[in-house]
Amino acid sequence: MHVLTVLDHPDPNSFSAAVAHAFMAGATRAGHTVELADLNAEGFDPRWSLADIEADGSPEQIPPDVALEQARIARADAICMVFPLFWWGMPAVTKGWVDRVWSWGWAYDQLDDPNLSCQRPRSGVLLVPAGARSDEMAEKGYASALETAWIDGTFGYFGFSPRRLELLYGSTGSPERRQGLLQRSHEIGLGLVDPGIGTGKR
Numbered sequence: 001m002h003v004l005t006v007l008d009h010p011d012p013n014s015f016s017a018a019v020a021h022a023f024m025a026g027a028t029r030a031g032h033t034v035e036l037a038d039l040n041a042e043g044f045d046p047r048w049s050l051a052d053i054e055a056d057g058s059p060e061q062i063p064p065d066v067a068l069e070q071a072r073i074a075r076a077d078a079i080c081m082v083f084p085l086f087w088w089g090m091p092a093v094t095k096g097w098v099d100r101v102w103s104w105g106w107a108y109d110q111l112d113d114p115n116l117s118c119q120r121p122r123s124g125v126l127l128v129p130a131g132a133r134s135d136e137m138a139e140k141g142y143a144s145a146l147e148t149a150w151i152d153g154t155f156g157y158f159g160f161s162p163r164r165l166e167l168l169y170g171s172t173g174s175p176e177r178r179q180g181l182l183q184r185s186h187e188i189g190l191g192l193v194d195p196g197i198g199t200g201k202r
């Protein structure tokens, strides 16, 4: 498979960057080809604009930076998004990438079923370093809220199938803990499954 990893972090020495590289190393070891979209290094503009609205449903009007990201997606069979959990949600650049690139008429349209996308199925994984502990996230309902918002409510519309959210809890913890999380990221890259399992496509 061809695997696209989308990283949102301005620091190349961050834990999030290490997670992305561990995942890619696993995917490479499994025999897949890999590609990295380093959104901050590449200066992706996350601001949803009038140009984006005017391009909805009109492929010839798509802004060039969005078209470039859509071309990356088009050649991928699997997509891994890596971003740190910020205020129980996505950081701004990831949010803007999702809003702008997975556009109406290209990724989805008037759909009642969140498992139906205009896109072909792609295996999808979210690797999300989070400072909080797993018990804290479970107790307050944050983990299930994110699962609902992203896995039930967002990424099915984009054709992520199968899709999974991996919260990398305690990402600011001890070196041993962080090493364990990197190992897990590597194994997820190694064990990527083929797309199209579990959901339908129109």
Ligand SMILES: Cc1cc2nc3c(=O)[nH]c(=O)nc-3n(C[C@H](O)[C@H](O)[C@H](O)COP(=O)(O)O)c2cc1C
Residues within 6 Å of the ligand: 009, 014, 015, 016, 017, 084, 085, 086, 087, 088, 089, 128, 129, 130, 131, 132, 133, 171, 172
């Ligand atoms: C602006 C900001 C908001 C954050 N919000 C959360 C949060 O809501 N929940 C959480 O568990 N950690 C939160 N954190 C901690 C980050 O998730 C953590 O620092 C990050 O995963 C560490 O990875 P990094 O070294 O790649 O930045 C936040 C950090 C920052 C800077």
